[in-house]
Amino acid sequence: MYSVSSLKAxxxxxxxxLTPQRETILQVFQNLPKGQHLSAEDLHDRLHEDGxxxxxxxxxxxxxxxxxxxxxxxxxxxxxxxxxEINQPSPYHHxxxxxxxxxxxxEFKNDSILKMGAKTARKEGYHLLDCQLIVHAVCPSCQRSLxxx
Numbered sequence: 001m002y003s004v005s006s007l008k009a010x011x012x013x014x015x016x017x018l019t020p021q022r023e024t025i026l027q028v029f030q031n032l033p034k035g036q037h038l039s040a041e042d043l044h045d046r047l048h049e050d051g052x053x054x055x056x057x058x059x060x061x062x063x064x065x066x067x068x069x070x071x072x073x074x075x076x077x078x079x080x081x082x083x084x085e086i087n088q089p090s091p092y093h094h095x096x097x098x099x100x101x102x103x104x105x106x107e108f109k110n111d112s113i114l115k116m117g118a119k120t121a122r123k124e125g126y127h128l129l130d131c132q133l134i135v136h137a138v139c140p141s142c143q144r145s146l147x148x149x
Contacts (some may be wrong), residue, residue: 004026022065022066024068025059029072036149043059063082071089072084075088087101095132095134098137100137102139102141113133
């Protein structure tokens with residue numbers, strides 16, 4: 001997992017600096033409970049509640065930057081807007097199963113997906129930052145509600 005010092009080093013390598021806002025955003029994601037994902041708006045609300053005055057536009061810019069760097073994973077969940085989580089390396093790497101009706105999200109592991117993504121990236125000369133599978137389905141509860149009475 002990324003630490004503040006590793007984030008600072010990577011930012012410096014790319015000609016950027018570790019701002020207090022970037023450090024705060026990283027700390028929020030590092031402290032999220034397992035399985036929780038935040039949208040930019042969720043993060044903004046959480047920071048505002050904690051007394052942090054970081055604008056929504058600053059949050060959007062930094063989330064995009066941290067996702068491009070591979071620090072955060074950008075997820076297209078069922079709600080139709082992006083969510084983020086810390087990008088954890090193997091063996092903590094996981095994928096998402098999402099109900100398209102109620103938006104319930106389940107995380108699951110499958111090493112062969114990651115291996116296939118890494119092999120393909122290597123073969124084409126790419127440097128793998130993330131490999132994720134998002135499965136859209138209908139959960140058992142929503143299936144039951146679809147059945148005629």
